[in-house]
Amino acid sequence: MRIDVLGAVRALRDDGSPVDLGGPRHREVLARLVAAEGRMVTTDTLVDDLWTDPPARAVGALRTFVGALRRALEPDRPPRTPPRVLVTEGPGYALRLPREDVDVHRFQDALARARRDPGAVGELAAALAAWRGPAYADVAGSAWARRERARLEEWRLEALELRARVLLDSGEGADLVAELGAHVAEHPWREPAWGLLARALHRAGRQADALATLRRARAMLADRLGLDPGAELRRLETEILSGAAPPGGVVWSGPGVALGPRTTVDLARTLALAGGDALVRSRRERLAAVRAAQRTGDLRLTARVIGAYDVPALWSRADDPEQSRAVVEAAERTLTGLGPDGPADLRARLLATIAVESRSADLSGAEPERALRAARQALALARDLADPALLVFALNGVFLQTFAHCGLAAERDAVGAEILDLATRHDLPNFAVLGRLVRLQSASALGDLDAAAEHAEAAERLAATTEAPLVPVLTGWLRARITAARSTEPGGPSAATAAQQYRTAEDALRTAGMPGLHRGLFPLALLGLRLLHDRPAPTDPRLDWGPYRPWAQPLVLLAQDRPAQARTALAAAPEPSLDHLQEAMWCLSARAAVRLGERAIAARAVAALRDARTEHAGAGSGLLTLGPVARYLVEAEALATAG
Incomplete structure (x- = not known):
C-alpha cells in the first residue's frame, strides 16, 4: 500500500x-x-x-x-x-x-537528511520528482489543507534551492540554468534563488549573464520592495566582477564551507538573524565553518571564525545543545592555544562565545562557575578595549549567566539597559533589539506590564528596519501574557480571550526555528492561566509538556484525582534548570507540595523563591505568567513552618 x-x-x-x-x-x-x-x-x-x-x-x-x-x-x-x-x-x-509508504513523509525525511548531509541530495532530487502538483490538490476548499499546502510549498521551494546549492558547491550545476531561470521567474521574491541562478550562469562561463541576473535582482528588490540586496548577492557580484573562480569548493574542504570558513560564518550570522528555517541552516553552516578553520591549524583564524558569530541570544536554553557543546569545546581549545598573551580582542570574543553557548542547562549545569567566569573575563577585556560591538556581545554573555538563582530580574534589567544604551549610541541595531527584549522580560518579571508593552512596541519598530522576524513572534507572546494577567482584574478580558491569544502566539512560534523555546511552552501557558483563575491543570493527553513535564505532572495528576501518583511524581521532580522559567517550576512544585502536604518540598521551594518574592512566576520569559511568586510563597511558607 x-x-x-x-x-x-x-x-x-x-x-x-x-x-x-x-x-x-x-x-x-x-x-x-x-x-x-x-x-x-x-x-x-x-x-x-x-x-x-x-x-x-x-x-x-x-x-x-x-x-x-x-x-x-x-x-x-x-x-x-x-x-x-x-x-x-x-x-x-x-x-x-x-513513512516510506507516504510520498509527503518521504519528501520531508529526504529534506531533513539533505539539510544535515549534502551527500543526501540525490535522495532529495527523487523526492522532488514525486510531486505531481500542489499538495492535497483535490481538497481545495478546506482551511486545514490550505495551511498544509502553504507549508509544504515553502519546503518544496527550499528543497529545490538546497539541491541547487549543494550541486553548485560541489563544482557541478552548470546545467541548472534553465531550471533556476524558471524558478526565479515564478518566485521573483526569493532572493537566494537569484544568487543560485547567477552562480549557475557563472559556472557555465556566462559571466555577463550572471552579472545581468544580479542587477535584475537588485532592480526588482529596489523598485518593488525598496530593499537593497543582501550580503550574499553583494558578495557574489563582487567576486564575479573581480574575475574570481566560480564559488564551489575550490579552496576549503568540508561540507558547507565552499566560500571559506570566515565568509561562511558571516553568511551563517546573516541567516541566523532571519529566523525560521534559515536559523536552523545557520547553525549547521556555523559549525562547519568552525571545523574548517580548525583544520587549517591557524589559531587566530579559528578564533576569528568562532567569535564572528555574535548573534544576539535571548533565551536561556540552547536550541541545539550538541552544537553548542562543540562550539564551547572549540572555543576553549583555541583559547588555551592562544594563551594568556594572545590578542585581547580574540580572547574576549572566545570568552563571550563560551558564556553565550553555555546557556543551556546541560552545558552550564555541571560547571556554572566556568561559564560565569568566562562572562566576567570577557566583559573586563571588552571594557578595557573600548570596542562597543565587542562590549555588547560580552554583555550578552553576562545576561545569559544571570540565572544562577531566582529573583535576578532587576540585575538582568540593568544589563539590558546597558546593552540598549551602547547599541543605540553606536548604531548596533540587532543588539538594540536584544536590549529591548531583555528589558521587556525584566519588566514582565517585575509585573510592570505598561513598561513591558512599551519595550515590545519599541522592539517591533526596530525589527521593522532590521528585518528581525522573530521579534513579533516574541512580542505576540508578551501580549498574550499581559491579557492573561489582566483576565483576573474586574472588567478585564476573559480567560478564553487570553487562551486564544496564547494559541495564536503558539502558531507563530511553531515555524520560528526556535525548538529550544517552542517545545512545551503552550501547555505551560495554559497551566499558568488556569492557576491564575484557581482552576485545575489541563489534562488533555495531547499536550506536549516538553522539558516542563516533571514539574507540571504532579498538578496534572492532581487534576485527574490521582494523589498517590502525584506524590510520586513530585518526589521525582528534579531541581529546576537555571533558566528563564526556574521561578515558574519552583512555584509549580510549591503548589503541588501544599496540595499534598509535602512539607520538605515546600521548604525547598521557599528557600529557592525567597529572593523572587516581588516577581511574577514565569514572567521573566516575557512569554507567560503563573501570577505573583508571593502567592505561591505564602502558602508554601505556611506549610513549611506549620507546627
Missing part, C-alpha cells in the same frame, strides 16, 4: 493499481490523517475540518467514511479483526503506515 498526497490524493496497491477511495469526503478524511503524521486526530477535530457548519449527524457520517476507507485500504482483513492501517485511538483515529 502506498498513499500519495503531493498532487491529488490517491492510494496505490503494491502492483501500482489504484485503490478506489470513494468520494471527496473519504479522500479528505484520509488526507487529514496523512497530515497528522501518525498522530491521533480526534473526532471533533475531523468534524470541524470537514465541515464549516457540521450537520447534526456529522459524527455518524464520519464513521461511515472511516468504515469505507478501512474496507478500501484493507480489503482482505477478516471480519472482526482490528484494522492495522486506519486505527481507532482514544477519541479519534490515526493512520498507521511506514
Whole structure:
C-alpha cells in the first residue's frame, strides 16, 4: 500500500493499481490523517475540518467514511479483526503506515537528511520528482489543507534551492540554468534563488549573464520592495566582477564551507538573524565553518571564525545543545592555544562565545562557575578595549549567566539597559533589539506590564528596519501574557480571550526555528492561566509538556484525582534548570507540595523563591505568567513552618 498526497490524493496497491477511495469526503478524511503524521486526530477535530457548519449527524457520517476507507485500504482483513492501517485511538483515529509508504513523509525525511548531509541530495532530487502538483490538490476548499499546502510549498521551494546549492558547491550545476531561470521567474521574491541562478550562469562561463541576473535582482528588490540586496548577492557580484573562480569548493574542504570558513560564518550570522528555517541552516553552516578553520591549524583564524558569530541570544536554553557543546569545546581549545598573551580582542570574543553557548542547562549545569567566569573575563577585556560591538556581545554573555538563582530580574534589567544604551549610541541595531527584549522580560518579571508593552512596541519598530522576524513572534507572546494577567482584574478580558491569544502566539512560534523555546511552552501557558483563575491543570493527553513535564505532572495528576501518583511524581521532580522559567517550576512544585502536604518540598521551594518574592512566576520569559511568586510563597511558607 502506498498513499500519495503531493498532487491529488490517491492510494496505490503494491502492483501500482489504484485503490478506489470513494468520494471527496473519504479522500479528505484520509488526507487529514496523512497530515497528522501518525498522530491521533480526534473526532471533533475531523468534524470541524470537514465541515464549516457540521450537520447534526456529522459524527455518524464520519464513521461511515472511516468504515469505507478501512474496507478500501484493507480489503482482505477478516471480519472482526482490528484494522492495522486506519486505527481507532482514544477519541479519534490515526493512520498507521511506514513513512516510506507516504510520498509527503518521504519528501520531508529526504529534506531533513539533505539539510544535515549534502551527500543526501540525490535522495532529495527523487523526492522532488514525486510531486505531481500542489499538495492535497483535490481538497481545495478546506482551511486545514490550505495551511498544509502553504507549508509544504515553502519546503518544496527550499528543497529545490538546497539541491541547487549543494550541486553548485560541489563544482557541478552548470546545467541548472534553465531550471533556476524558471524558478526565479515564478518566485521573483526569493532572493537566494537569484544568487543560485547567477552562480549557475557563472559556472557555465556566462559571466555577463550572471552579472545581468544580479542587477535584475537588485532592480526588482529596489523598485518593488525598496530593499537593497543582501550580503550574499553583494558578495557574489563582487567576486564575479573581480574575475574570481566560480564559488564551489575550490579552496576549503568540508561540507558547507565552499566560500571559506570566515565568509561562511558571516553568511551563517546573516541567516541566523532571519529566523525560521534559515536559523536552523545557520547553525549547521556555523559549525562547519568552525571545523574548517580548525583544520587549517591557524589559531587566530579559528578564533576569528568562532567569535564572528555574535548573534544576539535571548533565551536561556540552547536550541541545539550538541552544537553548542562543540562550539564551547572549540572555543576553549583555541583559547588555551592562544594563551594568556594572545590578542585581547580574540580572547574576549572566545570568552563571550563560551558564556553565550553555555546557556543551556546541560552545558552550564555541571560547571556554572566556568561559564560565569568566562562572562566576567570577557566583559573586563571588552571594557578595557573600548570596542562597543565587542562590549555588547560580552554583555550578552553576562545576561545569559544571570540565572544562577531566582529573583535576578532587576540585575538582568540593568544589563539590558546597558546593552540598549551602547547599541543605540553606536548604531548596533540587532543588539538594540536584544536590549529591548531583555528589558521587556525584566519588566514582565517585575509585573510592570505598561513598561513591558512599551519595550515590545519599541522592539517591533526596530525589527521593522532590521528585518528581525522573530521579534513579533516574541512580542505576540508578551501580549498574550499581559491579557492573561489582566483576565483576573474586574472588567478585564476573559480567560478564553487570553487562551486564544496564547494559541495564536503558539502558531507563530511553531515555524520560528526556535525548538529550544517552542517545545512545551503552550501547555505551560495554559497551566499558568488556569492557576491564575484557581482552576485545575489541563489534562488533555495531547499536550506536549516538553522539558516542563516533571514539574507540571504532579498538578496534572492532581487534576485527574490521582494523589498517590502525584506524590510520586513530585518526589521525582528534579531541581529546576537555571533558566528563564526556574521561578515558574519552583512555584509549580510549591503548589503541588501544599496540595499534598509535602512539607520538605515546600521548604525547598521557599528557600529557592525567597529572593523572587516581588516577581511574577514565569514572567521573566516575557512569554507567560503563573501570577505573583508571593502567592505561591505564602502558602508554601505556611506549610513549611506549620507546627
